[in-house]
Structure formats: C-alpha cells, structure tokens
Amino acid sequence: MLEFVSIWLLLSLPVFLLLFVNLRGKQRLVYTHTLLSDFQDRTLGDFLFRTFHLYYDIILDLILALLTALFLSGLLGSAADRTAVCVDGSYSMLLGAPGETPLNEALSRSCEEEFESADLYLLAFDPDRGRSRLLSLNRMRRRGGLENLPERLREDLGFFNQDYSPCGALFERGYGRVVVLSDHAAASGGSLEFQTVGRSRPQSFFYPTSIDYDFAAGNFRLTFQLRNLNKEVQVSVYREDSGDYVPVPDAEISAGPDSLLCLLPERGLYRFAAGEMDFVFNLAEPATPARAVGDFSRIILGVLPQLEEGNGDLLLLDQPYRAESPSSPGEIRSTLRRELRSAGTFQHALVTFLATAGPVGAATAGPVGAATGNTAIDSYIHPLPASLSRPAAAELPGALLGLDLPGVTLFYQNPARKPDPQTPIVYLSALERRRAPAYETHPEGRLSLVQRHLTSYVYRRGDEHVAVNLASEELYGASRETGLRFEAPQARRWLVFLLLLCFYILKSVLLLLLERPAAGKAG
Amino acid sequence: MIDIDRECDTIAGLFARRSVKSKLPVRTRSENPIFRRKGQSFNLKNVREYQPFDDLRQIDWKLYGRTDRYYIKEFYEEENAGMLFLIDRSASLSFFDTDTYRRFIASLAYIFLKLHFTIHLVSFSQRLEEVSRNIKEAKNIHRVLSFLENLTFTGPTDLVPVLKTVRQRWGPSTVLLFSDFFDRGYRSALKVPFRRSFMIHFFTSLSEISPGYGELEILDEEQKKRLVLAFNRSNAGRIREREERFLNTLASRRKNCHYYRLTRVEERTPFYWQILEDLYA
Numbered sequence: 001m002l003e004f005v006s007i008w009l010l011l012s013l014p015v016f017l018l019l020f021v022n023l024r025g026k027q028r029l030v031y032t033h034t035l036l037s038d039f040q041d042r043t044l045g046d047f048l049f050r051t052f053h054l055y056y057d058i059i060l061d062l063i064l065a066l067l068t069a070l071f072l073s074g075l076l077g078s079a080a081d082r083t084a085v086c087v088d089g090s091y092s093m094l095l096g097a098p099g100e101t102p103l104n105e106a107l108s109r110s111c112e113e114e115f116e117s118a119d120l121y122l123l124a125f126d127p128d129r130g131r132s133r134l135l136s137l138n139r140m141r142r143r144g145g146l147e148n149l150p151e152r153l154r155e156d157l158g159f160f161n162q163d164y165s166p167c168g169a170l171f172e173r174g175y176g177r178v179v180v181l182s183d184h185a186a187a188s189g190g191s192l193e194f195q196t197v198g199r200s201r202p203q204s205f206f207y208p209t210s211i212d213y214d215f216a217a218g219n220f221r222l223t224f225q226l227r228n229l230n231k232e233v234q235v236s237v238y239r240e241d242s243g244d245y246v247p248v249p250d251a252e253i254s255a256g257p258d259s260l261l262c263l264l265p266e267r268g269l270y271r272f273a274a275g276e277m278d279f280v281f282n283l284a285e286p287a288t289p290a291r292a293v294g295d296f297s298r299i300i301l302g303v304l305p306q307l308e309e310g311n312g313d314l315l316l317l318d319q320p321y322r323a324e325s326p327s328s329p330g331e332i333r334s335t336l337r338r339e340l341r342s343a344g345t346f347q348h349a350l351v352t353f354l355a356t357a358g359p360v361g362a363a364t365a366g367p368v369g370a371a372t373g374n375t376a377i378d379s380y381i382h383p384l385p386a387s388l389s390r391p392a393a394a395e396l397p398g399a400l401l402g403l404d405l406p407g408v409t410l411f412y413q414n415p416a417r418k419p420d421p422q423t424p425i426v427y428l429s430a431l432e433r434r435r436a437p438a439y440e441t442h443p444e445g446r447l448s449l450v451q452r453h454l455t456s457y458v459y460r461r462g463d464e465h466v467a468v469n470l471a472s473e474e475l476y477g478a479s480r481e482t483g484l485r486f487e488a489p490q491a492r493r494w495l496v497f498l499l500l501l502c503f504y505i506l507k508s509v510l511l512l513l514l515e516r517p518a519a520g521k522a523g
Numbered sequence: 524m525i526d527i528d529r530e531c532d533t534i535a536g537l538f539a540r541r542s543v544k545s546k547l548p549v550r551t552r553s554e555n556p557i558f559r560r561k562g563q564s565f566n567l568k569n570v571r572e573y574q575p576f577d578d579l580r581q582i583d584w585k586l587y588g589r590t591d592r593y594y595i596k597e598f599y600e601e602e603n604a605g606m607l608f609l610i611d612r613s614a615s616l617s618f619f620d621t622d623t624y625r626r627f628i629a630s631l632a633y634i635f636l637k638l639h640f641t642i643h644l645v646s647f648s649q650r651l652e653e654v655s656r657n658i659k660e661a662k663n664i665h666r667v668l669s670f671l672e673n674l675t676f677t678g679p680t681d682l683v684p685v686l687k688t689v690r691q692r693w694g695p696s697t698v699l700l701f702s703d704f705f706d707r708g709y710r711s712a713l714k715v716p717f718r719r720s721f722m723i724h725f726f727t728s729l730s731e732i733s734p735g736y737g738e739l740e741i742l743d744e745e746q747k748k749r750l751v752l753a754f755n756r757s758n759a760g761r762i763r764e765r766e767e768r769f770l771n772t773l774a775s776r777r778k779n780c781h782y783y784r785l786t787r788v789e790e791r792t793p794f795y796w797q798i799l800e801d802l803y804a
Contacts, residue, residue, distance in 0.1 A: 027734045027754070032615045032705040033743040035729070035765045039752050054738060054753045514755040 004073035011065035088182035089124030102183035102198030125160035204228035238269035281438035294318025313347035535637035611702035648678035679745035682712035
C-alpha cells in the first residue's frame with residue numbers, strides 16, 4: 001500500500017503542480033452576469049457539472065495516475081506473483097513455554113528469507129466484533145519489533161477460535177499465494193498453503209462434550225471431558241441485578257475420572273471455570289415453534305414441552321376421515337391439500353388422521369411393517385433434526401398410502417382402540433433429551449462485549465446474551481477444515497491498459513471538443 | 524478632458540442648412556413632434572372664432588375691437604426643448620471604454636446644440652441621479668462636458684423604474700437613452716412608451732475582453748458576485764448564443780423607437796448622421 005501511495009503521489013505531483021499554476025494564474029475580469037445566468041449553480045448537479053467542466057483534465061490526469069500507480073505497485077493486475085503470510089492467531093498458538101510458543105516460532109519463520117518480501121498478516125479474533133479478522137504486521141516487522149510482538153499481540157488481541165474465511169480477502173486483494181503458519185495439521189488441496197509450526201497441547205483441560213435438555217426430568221444436562229484437571233470446576237450463574245456471577249447452590253455435579261456431569265434445573269447464563277479456563281453457556285429450553293390447526297393438534301401442542309406456539313416451519317394438522325370408509329383417498333387428498341394450502345407455507349407438516357366413526361379394517365391392511373409395529377413406520381418419521389415422533393402405533397390405512405405430499409408426515413389414530421391413548425405418545429419423542437442452545441461459534445448481528453475471559457466471551461445482542469466459547473479443536477488438536485478454496489479475482493493487464501487508453505482517449509476528445517483554439521474568441 | 528469629435532461641426536452645419544419645414548411633406552410635417560403640438564410659443568398657429576368651450580382669457584380683444592367678433596389665437600408649443608439625454612452610469616458601463624462613451628454623448632449633444640435644440644441631461648443607475656436641464660446653444664457645451672466628466676460608474680442598473688419616473692416627471696417627446704442594457708429587466712424596459720426614443724446601445728462582448736481560453740473568474744460589480752467558469756469553445760459558444768439573443772431582442776423593430784449599437788472599436792461619425800436622419804425622418 002505504501003508503495004502504491006508513493007508511486008501515485010509521484011505521478012500526481014506534476015498534475016498538482018499544474019493545478020496550482022492554473023489556480024494561481026486564473027484569468028480574472030469584471031463583466032456582468034446578466035448574460036451568464038446559464039452558468040449559475042442552481043442545483044448540486046449544476047455545481048458538480050461546472051466543477052467537472054473546469055477540472056476534467058486534472059481529474060482525468062489523476063485517474064490515469066491512479067491506474068498507473070495501481071498497476072505499478074501490483075495492487076491491480078500484476079499482484080498474482082506476490083505472497084501473503086498469515087500467522088494463525090488461535091488459542092493453541094499461545095500454549096507452551098514462554099518464548100517457545102508456536103506464535104513465536106511462526107513470527108520467526110515469517111522473517112526468514114523465503115517470506116522476506118511477503119506481506120505479513122495475523123489472523124486474530126477481534127473481541128469487539130466477535131469474529132476473526134486480518135491484521136497487517138508489516139509495519140511492526142519493518143520496525144524490527146517482532147521480539148516483543150507476541151506479548152503485545154496477546155495483550156491487545158483475542159487469541160481464540162480459528163476461522164480461516166477472512167483469508168479469502170487476501171486473494172481478493174490480489175495475492176497469488178497465501179501461506180498460513182499454524183500449529184494445526186492441515187489437509188492439502190485448498191487455496192491456502194499451510195505450514196505447521198510447533199505443536200503444543202495443553203496438559204490439563206476440560207471441555208463440554210454435550211449440552212442437552214431433558215424434557216422428562218425438566219433439567220439441563222451438561223457433560224464435560226476432563227484431562228489431568230487438578231482443580232475443581234466452579235459453576236456460577238449470572239445475576240442481572242448484581243451484574244456478576246454467583247455460585248449455583250442446586251447444581252448436581254457428578255465427576256468421574258475423565259468426565260463431569262452437571263444437572264441444572266433452570267435456564268440462565270452459566271459459567272464453568274477451572275483455573276484459567278472457563279466456559280459460558282446461555283442455557284434455554286430447546287422448544288420448537290409450531291402452529292396447530294384442529295382441536296387434537298392444539299391439545300398436542302399444549303401438552304408437549306418440546307413445542308411452543310409460534311411462527312415456525314412446523315405445522316400440526318388434524319385430518320378427520322370416516323373410519324368405516326377410508327376408500328376415497330382422492331377426496332382425502334384434495335381435502336388435505338386444500339387445508340395445507342389454507343394453512344400457509346410450512347417446511348414440515350405433521351398430519352394426524354382422526355377416525356370419526358367405528359373401527360375399520362384398513363389398519364390391518366397397512367404396510368408390511370405394521371404387524372411388527374415399527375420398522376416400516378420409520379419412513380414416516382419426520383426428518384427434523386429434533387424429531388418429535390416415534391410413531392409406534394401410527395400407520396396408515398392402505399387406502400391412504402397413495403397420498404404423496406412432499407414435506408408432509410402422516411400419522412394415523414387407530415380407531416380400533418378409540419380413544420387412542422397412544423397417539424399423543426406418538427409425538428412424545430424418545431428423544432426426551434435434546435441439544436439445548438447454549439453458545440455460538442460465529443455470532444452474527446450487532447454485538448457489544450460484556451465479559452471477556454481467556455477462553456470465553458459474553459456479548460449482548462439486543463436483549464439477549466450471546467456466549468462464545470473456545471472451539472474444541474484448540475484443545476484437542478483435531479484437524480481443521482482447511483480445504484477452503486478461494487477465488488482470486490485476477491485482473492488482467494490488458495484490462496488495465498484498456499482502461500488507461502480509454503481515459504486517455506476521453507481526455508483527448510474532451511480537449512479537442514472544448515479547448516480547440518481554432519474556435520477562437522471571435523463572436 | 525472630454526474631446527468632441529471634429530466631424531460634429533460639419534455634420535451640424537450640413538443639417539442646419541436643411542429647411543426642415545419646406546422639405547418635409549405636409550403629412551410628415553404635421554406628425555413631426557417639433558411642430559405638432561399647440562402651446563405657448565410665439566409662433567402663431569391659427570386664428571379662429573371663439574367657441575363656447577374656449578377659455579375667455581384667450582380671446583384676442585384687439586381683433587374684437589376691429590371686427591366686433593370674438594377671435595382666438597393659437598400658437599405652437601415650443602417643443603424643441605424636449606431632447607432628453609438619459610445616460611446610464613451603472614458599474615457595468617465600465618466594460619465599455621468610458622472615454623469613448625463620454626465622447627460620443629458629448630459630441631451628439633454638441634450637434635444638437637448647434638442645431639438649436641434644447642437638451643436635458645439625466646444620469647441614472649438604479650434610480651435617477653444627476654439632472655442638468657435646459658442647456659441651449661453650443662456655447663453652453665461646457666455644461667455638458669462638466670456633467671459627463673463628473674459621471675462615476677457605480678451601482679446596478681434598473682431601467683424600468685427609471686424610465687417610468689422620467690415619463691411621469693417630464694413626459695419628454697424625444698428621449699435618447701445611452702446604456703449597455705445589462706439589466707435583467709431589459710425586456711420590460713423596452714415596453715415603457717415614449718413618443719419618440721433613440722436607444723444607443725454600448726455593447727461589449729465577453730469574448731472581446733476575455734484574455735483567452737482557460738479558467739475564468741468573472742466578477743459582477745453590480746451584483747457583487749463571482750463566477751468561475753471554463754471559458755472554452757463550448758462555453759464560449761453558449762455565451763455567444765446568449766449574446767445574440769440579447770442583441771436580437773434589443774434590435775427588434777418597435778414603433779417610434781430607433782436602435783443603434785456601438786462597439787468599442789466602431790467609427791462613431793455614421794451614428795451621428797444616422798441619428799439626425801432618423802430624427803428628421
């Protein structure tokens with residue numbers, strides 16, 4: 001960038017000189033404006049047009065200088081040969097003895113001859129923005145301040161999760177080769193070229209492996225993996241009134257040799273801390289918003305804690321039919337379609353067929369798996385990741401099997417056992433425990449930092465708290481998704497020359513049209 | 524010091540030898556403002572019998588004594604007193620060569636004085652400024668010269684109220700208006716009626732005084748405004764077009780109005796001649 005600015009200034013110097021001379025030697029005379037009303041500025045457009053008319057040659061000269069400087073400095077067109085070195089700024093880069101961390105090694109590597117002419121960047125977590133971003137270290141490297149740089153960087157920046165997606169910006173800036181110096185093993189094949197430096201793993205740590213909500217028991221279950229943890233895990237909850245964490249008295253903690261289980265009855269912002277490490281979770285029940293149409297569905301919606309009334313992608317729908325004559329699937333299909341259409345657009349619809357009369361033989365004439373009770377019914381299980389159903393007793397009369405409605409799961413209330421006590425159970429999932437929303441990896445939206453710890457951050461987004469925790473890869477050393485591919489916009493040289501030529505021709509034409517001396521002063 | 528053009532004596536002499544009354548046809552003569560109106564001069568126009576609507580004071584009692592009948596004597600108005608010089612002294616006149624401007628007016632006044640016209644001088648900018656009335660005979664040309672020498676060219680032009688005031692105050696039969704007409708209301712000014720008017724337009728084109736193509740900062744002394752524009756072929760063409768429209772509007776034919784346009788480099792003598800010709804036409 002510095003090179004570009006210096007070239008541009010150098011090229012623009014004569015232009016500015018000409019502008020200065022032009023302004024100094026401006027012709028001045030006294031004459032009436034009576035006949036010059038066409039040239040008075042009435043609107044902003046008039047002013048801009050008149051200014052362009054006055055200084056178009058200067059403007060075009062500056063654009064030409066800008067393009068030439070962009071091209072000569074390599075920012076446009078010819079930068080594909082340049083290399084960017086990007087130092088991994090994740091948590092694991094700080095592990096190890098002081099002065100011997102992977103970060104120290106990476107910075108030393110960046111000063112080697114191979115990368116001497118390359119631009120140096122650090123891919124670090126920006127605590128204020130809640131996401132990783134690139135920071136240029138070129139100036140620091142030029143000043144020779146790399147010795148104390150790790151400490152300074154550690155103080156100023158958050159060494160946290162790793163997210164390589166900002167590296168794509170380097171390709172957009174025209175770099176042909178981007179080398180990432182990281183302590184993680186990387187798969188080849190992506191656009192980024194990984195070089196491994198150091199490899200330190202924490203000797204003791206703990207990490208959450210699952211966070212679920214048990215609907216049956218009505219509490220949150222958090223399990224952690226421990227390794228050589230010689231300190232007790234402290235659980236505390238955030239109190240809005242005091243603005244601080246207070247210990248949780250009713251937390252049930254059962255610790256094994258390598259694991260820890262914690263049961264928490266209430267939702268809230270919890271912190272688990274042991275030594276320098278901590279994790280913050282904003283626990284909430286994982287209720288799925290759904291809409292119910294029909295009495296039966298409304299009852300189901302009220303009974304099931306997994307569901308809550310709201311606008312979501314899920315629809316519960318009753319579909320009554322005459323039990324003694326389910327032989328008109330066409331009529332049922334058209335009725336069902338009409339009701340689905342009138343209900344609106346939903347990604348998933350759970351439809352329960354409710355018999356309105358006595359038993360029918362259709363249930364026994366169901367699919368092959370009906371007799372055994374469950375296997376064929378699997379095809380009816382709704383594909384929601386948080387599926388609610390295990391339709392043990394649900395199967396359709398054979399006459400209704402022809403209903404082919406994508407995104408619709410059909411259930412059948414067996415009229416033989418009317419009133420059917422099992423149908424609500426159909427919806428009561430075997431997955432009583434579901435993963436609870438607790439923290440985010442890449443938070444979106446407008447964030448404001450509330451708390452900052454070494455391995456956790458808490459932000460406020462609107463009225464809610466957003467917890468961001470260290471990714472497991474930092475502790476486990478698992479291989480990352482490094483096969484990212486970025487497309488570099490390759491500006492072509494001929495395009496630059498074409499642009500230069502166009503501007504040059506434009507200027508020449510304007511000069512000929514407007515400044516032709518042959519037009520003279522004669523009236 | 525204002526010089527009077529040397530040709531003025533010759534021109535005045537030539538026109539003095541013209542017997543205006545004899546050479547002009549009766550109809551034209553009757554329309555000639557100099558001899559048209561009834562008034563209080565000593566030139567007898569008519570003697571007629573007294574009518575009931577006549578003023579009793581106008582009865583010629585000597586004729587009554589001789590004839591025993593009431594007669595009225597009518598005289599011509601002394602109209603050659605009404606040659607009004609309206610002289611623009613606004614700031615915009617400074618584009619024109621003010622010496623030439625003064626010299627032209629002085630020379631024309633001299634010719635009229637030599638032809639025994641009475642002239643009145645009135646200067647104006649946005650309102651009437653100085654007035655010098657009833658200058659008769661060529662020997663009084665120094666009054667004209669002194670008046671012109673004291674002219675200072677300042678202030679904006681506002682023709683319409685000036686012309687209306689002149690018309691109401693003096694009702695002159697013949698007006699000679701010396702101006703550059705650089706006034707936004709010049710179109711309205713052309714509609715103010717006079718019995719006979721001579722508009723002498725002193726015009727300077729922007730291209731005449733601009734030093735050449737390039738960035739041009741133009742100061743309007745009347746409006747105290749600055750305008751920066753690129754004086755190039757395109758803009759020069761636009762300005763020229765506007766000037767032509769301005770000149771065409773002024774030169775358009777109007778009843779009882781004669782228009783003359785002078786530039787800084789033009790020969791002045793033909794204009795004196797033409798103005799006199801038009802005056803006696």
